[in-house]
Amino acid sequence: MDPREITTQISEAADSLKLKKWDYGASFSNDYSVQVDKGEAKQLKASQKQILTLRVWNHFNLVGITTTSDISESGIKKALKQANIASDFGNKNESTEFSPLAKDPIKVMEIKKRCPVGIKKLLTLLREAEVKLIESHESIKSVPYNGLSESFFERVYANSDGAFRSYTKSQAALYLYARAEEKNKKPRSSGSVKLGYGVEDIDIESCIKDASNKTISHLNYSSIKTDKYLICFSPESFLTIINAFSSMFNARSILDGVSLSNKNSIGEKLSTEALNIYDDGLHEKNISSSPFDGEGTPTRRICLISKGRIENFIHSESTARIFKTIPTGHAGLGSKVSVSPDWIVVEKSEENSDLKTTLDHSTYEGEFVYIEELNAIHAGVRASQGSFSLPFDGWLCKNGKKISIESATVAGDIKYLFKNIVNIESSQEVTTSGISPHIWVDELSITGDA
Amino acid sequence: MLSSQIKSNEIVFGSCNKNLLEEIIFYGIGLGADFVEIFIENTDNSSVLAEEDFITSVSPSFGRGAGIRIFKEKKDGFVSTNDLTRNGLMRSVSQAIEMLDIIDNKKREVFNGLNKHRDYSLSKKKWINEVPSIHEISEKLLVSTKSLKKNNKIITRKGSYSRNLQEVIIASSDGTYVSDIRLHQTVGLNVIASDAQYRSSGSRRFGSSGMPNEFRLWDHEKAANDVFESSMNMLYADYVDAGQMPVVLANKFGGVIFHEACGHLLETTQIERGTTPFENKLNEKIAHESVTAIDEGISEGSFGSLSVDDEGMEPEKSVLIKDGILKKFISDRAGELRTGHKRTGSGRRQNYSFAAASRMRNTFIAKGDYSKEDLISSISDGLYCKSMGGGSVGATGQFNFAVEEGYLIKNGKLTNPVKGATLIGEAKEVMPKISMCGNDLELAPGFCGSISGSVNVTVGQPHIKVDSITVGGR
Numbered sequence: 001m002d003p004r005e006i007t008t009q010i011s012e013a014a015d016s017l018k019l020k021k022w023d024y025g026a027s028f029s030n031d032y033s034v035q036v037d038k039g040e041a042k043q044l045k046a047s048q049k050q051i052l053t054l055r056v057w058n059h060f061n062l063v064g065i066t067t068t069s070d071i072s073e074s075g076i077k078k079a080l081k082q083a084n085i086a087s088d089f090g091n092k093n094e095s096t097e098f099s100p101l102a103k104d105p106i107k108v109m110e111i112k113k114r115c116p117v118g119i120k121k122l123l124t125l126l127r128e129a130e131v132k133l134i135e136s137h138e139s140i141k142s143v144p145y146n147g148l149s150e151s152f153f154e155r156v157y158a159n160s161d162g163a164f165r166s167y168t169k170s171q172a173a174l175y176l177y178a179r180a181e182e183k184n185k186k187p188r189s190s191g192s193v194k195l196g197y198g199v200e201d202i203d204i205e206s207c208i209k210d211a212s213n214k215t216i217s218h219l220n221y222s223s224i225k226t227d228k229y230l231i232c233f234s235p236e237s238f239l240t241i242i243n244a245f246s247s248m249f250n251a252r253s254i255l256d257g258v259s260l261s262n263k264n265s266i267g268e269k270l271s272t273e274a275l276n277i278y279d280d281g282l283h284e285k286n287i288s289s290s291p292f293d294g295e296g297t298p299t300r301r302i303c304l305i306s307k308g309r310i311e312n313f314i315h316s317e318s319t320a321r322i323f324k325t326i327p328t329g330h331a332g333l334g335s336k337v338s339v340s341p342d343w344i345v346v347e348k349s350e351e352n353s354d355l356k357t358t359l360d361h362s363t364y365e366g367e368f369v370y371i372e373e374l375n376a377i378h379a380g381v382r383a384s385q386g387s388f389s390l391p392f393d394g395w396l397c398k399n400g401k402k403i404s405i406e407s408a409t410v411a412g413d414i415k416y417l418f419k420n421i422v423n424i425e426s427s428q429e430v431t432t433s434g435i436s437p438h439i440w441v442d443e444l445s446i447t448g449d450a
Numbered sequence: 451m452l453s454s455q456i457k458s459n460e461i462v463f464g465s466c467n468k469n470l471l472e473e474i475i476f477y478g479i480g481l482g483a484d485f486v487e488i489f490i491e492n493t494d495n496s497s498v499l500a501e502e503d504f505i506t507s508v509s510p511s512f513g514r515g516a517g518i519r520i521f522k523e524k525k526d527g528f529v530s531t532n533d534l535t536r537n538g539l540m541r542s543v544s545q546a547i548e549m550l551d552i553i554d555n556k557k558r559e560v561f562n563g564l565n566k567h568r569d570y571s572l573s574k575k576k577w578i579n580e581v582p583s584i585h586e587i588s589e590k591l592l593v594s595t596k597s598l599k600k601n602n603k604i605i606t607r608k609g610s611y612s613r614n615l616q617e618v619i620i621a622s623s624d625g626t627y628v629s630d631i632r633l634h635q636t637v638g639l640n641v642i643a644s645d646a647q648y649r650s651s652g653s654r655r656f657g658s659s660g661m662p663n664e665f666r667l668w669d670h671e672k673a674a675n676d677v678f679e680s681s682m683n684m685l686y687a688d689y690v691d692a693g694q695m696p697v698v699l700a701n702k703f704g705g706v707i708f709h710e711a712c713g714h715l716l717e718t719t720q721i722e723r724g725t726t727p728f729e730n731k732l733n734e735k736i737a738h739e740s741v742t743a744i745d746e747g748i749s750e751g752s753f754g755s756l757s758v759d760d761e762g763m764e765p766e767k768s769v770l771i772k773d774g775i776l777k778k779f780i781s782d783r784a785g786e787l788r789t790g791h792k793r794t795g796s797g798r799r800q801n802y803s804f805a806a807a808s809r810m811r812n813t814f815i816a817k818g819d820y821s822k823e824d825l826i827s828s829i830s831d832g833l834y835c836k837s838m839g840g841g842s843v844g845a846t847g848q849f850n851f852a853v854e855e856g857y858l859i860k861n862g863k864l865t866n867p868v869k870g871a872t873l874i875g876e877a878k879e880v881m882p883k884i885s886m887c888g889n890d891l892e893l894a895p896g897f898c899g900s901i902s903g904s905v906n907v908t909v910g911q912p913h914i915k916v917d918s919i920t921v922g923g924r
Contacts, residue, residue, distance in 0.1 A: 067511035144723035409922035447692035
């Protein structure tokens, strides 16, 4: 359905219910995905989805909300009525308004339109990828977790004040997780994920190569002694940690008392002056970029840490008003508007003279633990307390040799981790969740069973 | 006139949809499908959040959609849609058929029409009028968060409630024609305590299925005391020292160890992938002889109970492990087709946009003969895990889960509280080390995320002793 038509329908239904102030966010998508098992199609999926989230303001300026997948005339009317009922219970302690930036111009990236390649093509490509991955090494016996998908969607925001914005986009994803087995050894598994705007943009060969290399690199493994180690975080694992503790930069979390930061934390020194961290949802490498947030605020780049100090928080409309600043484009539409980062970019600042630049993951010959990937974030991170204890995939490296580490965890405190950053390598790598160089941290606890 | 025409051409909840469903299934079989399954749902959900002394969020939501699954030999194609009209459903069948590339129109399965309607929803239609109103929920949540305000170290107080009402229609080419209504309610309390550099948190969640009055009976005072006490006990706790040690896991949510470490590996989806070490171990010893483990969907009111699974089969009680011997896998339709293990009424999905998969329901270790004190007194140096956080299991069977509230055991006695502990291991190595089971089995509700989305489950166990496990810490 045309989003303009939906907006008109909502406007007319709101008028008939005497609701003067409303806004909505909607998304419409068509998704296609395939999975294979030893050359055979395992599951083929297609879905058509629509979801509409409506907010209304009552006479007391309290907000009510409803979400529905029924965008028929009757469905929209029902949703408005329910939102109006819910507004009786609107938050009296913290008001919500339209974003003052909801009509500002947005930057929509110029991306060539991709068309669906279709299930059959997806299946052919994934079958070939599975075969190639299995054939890449004699120990790789299967690819138990695999999938190739493409998604085409449209997102819309509009409000009764005349704001209207929408964009359409496509995204494709390939993941391959191989399982390797060798006699008298435990099975080992690793994999790779690649994203693109369309299937034709995905570098399938590189995904196969990464999955194969990573899996094979874990074949020779050993347990590790429990101790404190010098750690090198891969770009992916460091971004995982930053995202897990992003409540430190999140104004909503600060107001809710679940952040390690407080209103006065701007300027607080967290780390070496060599560290800069940005949130940059519109970065050209961010396949999932969105030009506006759930409240219609344009997405923009914002500096979170500058030269080791907290520089900014990310905001929704209401948190920005409370902090006497402007929304940053990080809101998620909901009864209680959420705030979350888009795409983290970590870099070395110009003030980097205190770094131990001899620490380079490809040349350093001393002993260190290389953490490739952190797991079970939902179970092992206590963001409100600052602590983490996470299983990881990685290697113990020494004298230029590396051996995969069998079932171990890394534990610590995020502020301790920030303080103990001893090097930030120069070269950044693009991952599925952001961009970062390798980051070195001294004296983190590793638990193993050696 | 227009209205009645539309109705006859779309799924209408609460009405007889047999003709339309049969027409769609005939269409799929006629195009060469071996099997056609239609899952249709209509949801009416609502959630309420209280923070400190205010209601800060009330979120009603409605959804409706269909998931259509076509099997051809061992392959399946799944299409989901919000379009419940005749044309929309036919289009979905065509799309699934096209995906499977079915060209053999000669060999046709026979569809003899749908069986007599099994309507499990008859006594449940009144539930929507019996569940507490938003007003009633709000009042009780605010009283609950007020109860958490016990001293000035408590810096955040939250109470949350959610109610999911799901009406389903399931029809398939083996004649299955079923309707049901499911009601799930959960309520939880959370606090964060702080004093200078010290911080701790406490949380408890309660849940039920099919019991509209349950929230009214919830003892919020007891829950608040429990959460408060837990956060205070942990506020000044030291970090646990890492290492190998014996542990005692508390009952109720302590059962997450079995759920993560072993339960997932007994789902036929894991056999299909070749990722379970138990694939060829049926009737072999995989656990200590003190362990008997059960998965069932029939305990009245339990969060993982259901009248009928998402493939139209009544749930059975499955003894997975009997005295340490593996007896059964948890299976769904695809699991039976691909692995040969009989369905157990465990085909489950989060909603219409997921194909059903073999999933746990109420899963627990059966009670043994020991008291909690017997278990603790048998350990000279170890850890008591009173409250567990979430966990996960990796692709090669390693699991880990966080300990929310832990205490050191010294010379058979509970001593200091400790924080930051994570239990790490592998199922096949840990199961033989569960050497003692207590006599105090209790279940606890939770949400399990896996291949077919997030589903309601219970985990459970009596107090159990694991002789040795890796404890991650500082």
